[in-house]
Amino acid sequence: MLLYRRSPDLQVLLGHMGGPFWARKDDGAWSVPKGEYGDGEDPLAVAHREFEEELGSPVPASDLVPLGELRAGSKVLTVWAAEGDLDADATVSNTFSLEWPPRSGRVQEFPEIDRAAWLGLDEARVKLVKGQVPFLDRLVAVLAG
Known part of the structure; x- marks a missing residue:
């Protein structure tokens, strides 16, 4: 789900991916909120x-x-756009378990999204994982009519 607002310029709400792999990365480490669906799921x-x-x-x-x-x-992503507003600073993500450090036997919990932010399109193109950038172009095309 790609949430957007026009305030005054077009912005999209993205989430920075959580967990130790993404902790020190910024460019290319943000994502549209998404998840996997199985057979028979809508x-x-x-x-x-x-x-x-x-x-x-x-x-x-x-x-x-x-x-x-x-x-x-x-992965094949299916995305919808929705115009709305949300306080990015108030977001709270669910968590996932991961053995960290690797082979330590210690399982830790990490948020799927460790922070969210509203980004203008130019910044979003840099922050978003590359495979999702075309959705920004699709959003712009849809809004242009």
């Missing part, structure tokens, strides 16, 4: 669920615009 319902799990709030919009599918690495 992709839109999963997009709503994952947005709420990763940001701690339901999607603050009801009018959704499909941005289509895109292959990003080994």
